[in-house]
Amino acid sequence: MRMVDQPLCLDDFEALARAKIRQDYWDYIAGGAGAERALAANRAAFARIALRPRVLVDVSACTAATTLLGHELASPVVVAPTAYHRMSHPEGELATARGAADAGALYIPSIFSNYPLEDVAAAGGAAPRWQQLYWLHDREAFGAVVDRATAAGYSALVLTVDAPVIGLRLRDARNALTLDADTLPANLFAAQDLLTTRSEGSSAVATQSLQAFDASITWDDLAWLRDRSPLPLVLKGIATAEDARLAVEHGVAAIVVSNHGGRQLDNPIGTLDILPEVVEAVAGRCPVLFDGGVRTGHDVAVALALGADAVLVGRPALWGLAVGGAAGVTQVLRLLQTELERVMALIGRPTVESIDASAVRRA
Numbered sequence: 001m002r003m004v005d006q007p008l009c010l011d012d013f014e015a016l017a018r019a020k021i022r023q024d025y026w027d028y029i030a031g032g033a034g035a036e037r038a039l040a041a042n043r044a045a046f047a048r049i050a051l052r053p054r055v056l057v058d059v060s061a062c063t064a065a066t067t068l069l070g071h072e073l074a075s076p077v078v079v080a081p082t083a084y085h086r087m088s089h090p091e092g093e094l095a096t097a098r099g100a101a102d103a104g105a106l107y108i109p110s111i112f113s114n115y116p117l118e119d120v121a122a123a124g125g126a127a128p129r130w131q132q133l134y135w136l137h138d139r140e141a142f143g144a145v146v147d148r149a150t151a152a153g154y155s156a157l158v159l160t161v162d163a164p165v166i167g168l169r170l171r172d173a174r175n176a177l178t179l180d181a182d183t184l185p186a187n188l189f190a191a192q193d194l195l196t197t198r199s200e201g202s203s204a205v206a207t208q209s210l211q212a213f214d215a216s217i218t219w220d221d222l223a224w225l226r227d228r229s230p231l232p233l234v235l236k237g238i239a240t241a242e243d244a245r246l247a248v249e250h251g252v253a254a255i256v257v258s259n260h261g262g263r264q265l266d267n268p269i270g271t272l273d274i275l276p277e278v279v280e281a282v283a284g285r286c287p288v289l290f291d292g293g294v295r296t297g298h299d300v301a302v303a304l305a306l307g308a309d310a311v312l313v314g315r316p317a318l319w320g321l322a323v324g325g326a327a328g329v330t331q332v333l334r335l336l337q338t339e340l341e342r343v344m345a346l347i348g349r350p351t352v353e354s355i356d357a358s359a360v361r362r363a
């Protein structure tokens with residue numbers, strides 16, 4: 001493996017992080033479902049889209065700044081919800097919240113955080129934050145988390161809809177992954193009892209989520225959530241035009257095109273290939289966010305050109321966290337912003353709004 005002193009790109013952060021995170025936690029973070037086809041497809045899709053550079057445009061002042069649901073952001077890169085940040089760093093989500101705030105970025109903590117959502121909110125200070133949710137079996141416990149997020153100053157709820165069950169995580173099963181006592185989910189007290197129960201051929205993490213998630217919910221149940229909280233609702237894990245239309249019809253504030261970083265359905269198609277049909281179906285009726293395999297500013301520009309209003313990064317934020325705590329998260333986000341602004345200059349699109357469909361073609 002190449003030695004890295006000073007990380008110059010996200011691949012460097014990955015190499016440095018890998019050396020810091022213990023093997024079974026690394027596999028949980030890096031891995032995908034099944035044969036990891038979806039994981040690979042997310043990256044491969046970017047290789048098939050080319051940017052179309054325009055020249056002799058005034059690019060002396062390119063800016064990645066943008067607004068999303070009323071938030072002014074330094075760049076269209078958002079920190080995706082990922083579980084268990086103490087796997088990467090002892091300060092966990094508290095450091096991620098500080099790091100994102102310092103970069104002027106929006107952070108979406110997972111409901112499976114290692115610090116209580118109130119503490120994560122406080123660590124982020126005045127920075128914008130949305131709370132990710134899985135719909136829990138225990139409706140009382142679920143409602144309580146929703147109430148807490150509403151009270152703690154989160155400005156949207158992000159319901160993840162691509163995980164009625166957990167994907168087939170072979171790495172975790174082979175590692176017999178269990179969480180250390182200092183890496184338990186802090187928002188879900190009942191879930192902690194489940195951590196010691198592991199069924200044959202499965203990891204404790206998978207068993208726990210199977211028991212916690214409600215796989216029976218449908219579009220009709222969204223009304224319950226809207227009654228419970230006045231916060232705007234974002235659906236994460238939309239991967240078809242049909243569901244994008246249904247989401248808009250159900251009044252969502254935004255959707256996230258995602259395959260959960262290739263960790264759920266092991267489909268041989270990248271999310272970038274799905275993005276255009278969803279953008280067409282939504283037809284400007286709400287913002288469309290995108291995630292899966294975004295690793296450079298070039299990737300961000302491609303996703304924006306295909307119609308995304310913003311992108312999320314999952315694993316890269318964890319690499320930054322592992323390498324440098326809050327400062328590492330900030331560094332990763334600033335690096336992506338700097339890369340994006342350089343690409344914007346090179347393609348003659350000095351603002352986020354100017355990166356339209358004319359900026360891409362199939363390679």
Ligand SMILES: Cc1cc2nc3c(=O)[nH]c(=O)nc-3n(C[C@H](O)[C@H](O)[C@H](O)COP(=O)(O)O)c2cc1C
Nearest residue numbers: 029080081082083110160260261292293313314315
């Ligand atoms: C370690 C890990 C944990 C994750 N946990 C959650 C989660 O708790 N809730 C959720 O909605 N998505 C979760 N995701 C999916 C991310 O939000 C995001 O969709 C994905 O990581 C994007 O792909 P990328 O890692 O290639 O950027 C997780 C992803 C990873 C890698």
Ligand SMILES: O=C(O)C(=O)c1ccccc1
Nearest residue numbers: 083112166205206209263
């Ligand atoms: O690992 C995941 O992708 C994930 O979303 C999750 C979160 C909490 C428990 C189990 C899985």
